Amino acid sequence: MSAVDKAFHGLRHMIATGRLGAGERIPPEGELCEELGVSRGSLREAVRMLAALGVIEPRHGSGTYVSQLRPEDVIGSLSLTLELLPLTGLLEVYEIRRVLEAHVAAQAAARCTPEAVGTLFALIEAMEATDDPTKASELDHRFHLEIARIGGNPTLASLLSVFRARSRKYQVFTLPEGPELRRKSDEDHRVLATAIADHDPVAAAGAAQAHVAQTERWLRAFMPPVEEDDSKG
Amino acid sequence: MSAVDKAFHGLRHMIATGRLGAGERIPPEGELCEELGVSRGSLREAVRMLAALGVIEPRHGSGTYVSQLRPEDVIGSLSLTLELLPLTGLLEVYEIRRVLEAHVAAQAAARCTPEAVGTLFALIEAMEATDDPTKASELDHRFHLEIARIGGNPTLASLLSVFRARSRKYQVFTLPEGPELRRKSDEDHRVLATAIADHDPVAAAGAAQAHVAQTERWLRAFMPPVEEDDSKG
């Protein structure tokens, strides 16, 4: 076993067995090097691996801390790499989204509160009011995130969040056909939110599935290639 | 932006834009250091991060290669960290599994071929024939993997594979009640495989969902803590 592997599995084991708890600061590099029997360089590579996977978080000048180990911490690590998949992968992701969005919509319909319904319709109105495609996309994301939150499964919510981020890269609303697509999308949102407000899981699931399928059809039809994405260079 | 971040995003960008294609060998460390303007140490940390995420793969003495960028390459990176989540996270994973296993079962019922049916029943018989809980667990895994494969969505198949691995860590079959649980599990498998063979998506989805829910109930009931897992030290 290589030195980096030794350090990686050693650290992971410390966390798995509870010796290092969530949120806790891990020993400084020097101590860990001695305990694990590797050099600082190898240890740092192992630390970076776990950091990329959302398990630990180094803070310059302070120390390295175990993350909260919430589902979104670990699942969020996919967001940086899922968009590297080729397009066939994206279409497969849409199939998963159809199923899961339908499920969370049904769950949300069964569990939603009046306040949650208020939030949903507020987001819809904000979406309909704006002309900025970027802002609309952001509000769309928050709308679906809110439904997933109401659904009551944080792991599922973060998984869908990652999948949506992959889809959102394609910015379908900025196309010439954008306004028309947005109008249809806004309609879908109202149908979905109404079904949730009515506590009608079947209608909500159907509306969610149809909405995802619609987006997927647009994407198949226009298929704009994604090239650059470093908006925050 | 830190040196490691610069190297990480630089490499990721090269892959995202197609400058480095799937399976291709990336330039040696020295060249990349010069191009990205970082030291070898920082570059290596970035390489390790991408390797942990399943995007690239260093081979000692040969070079560093971009992975095939298949869905399982990227999604498989979750398998090392998902088991670090606390138990509440595991139960949330089961909810996702219920939905997705039901979906793939339905898809498999719609798409399955006679050969695939033969494979399924062969696995079932092997499962029923063995007394070794570990081997039974392995065959169980292959059985569900085969259904997911028939379902036709590799991304979904690898996602479910990761989720099942998390559940399998709990080794429910090694409990005193193991034999009885296995008998019930084998029954479930026959019902599921029969529904798929009959091209009955509704029955298949129901059987799959019931099977996952059953496993989940056992886990809630017995809840054996997971401590160690370094079988391959």
Next chain:
DNA sequence: GCAAGCAAAGTCATCAGATGACTCACGGCC
């Protein structure tokens, strides 16, 4: 007594150099 600012220790970040280990292809040798 208190608050602002400063100083020092602790920690991670980065770089540079050197050596070892492994892979692979080329060419000589049998």
Next chain:
DNA sequence: GGCCGTGAGTCATCTGATGACTTTGCTTGC
């Protein structure tokens, strides 16, 4: 023609040194 050694290329690891950042605690001035 096949086998084997050899050397170039590449990644793996260690060591040492320096810089940057955070945190803490103390000093200083009011």
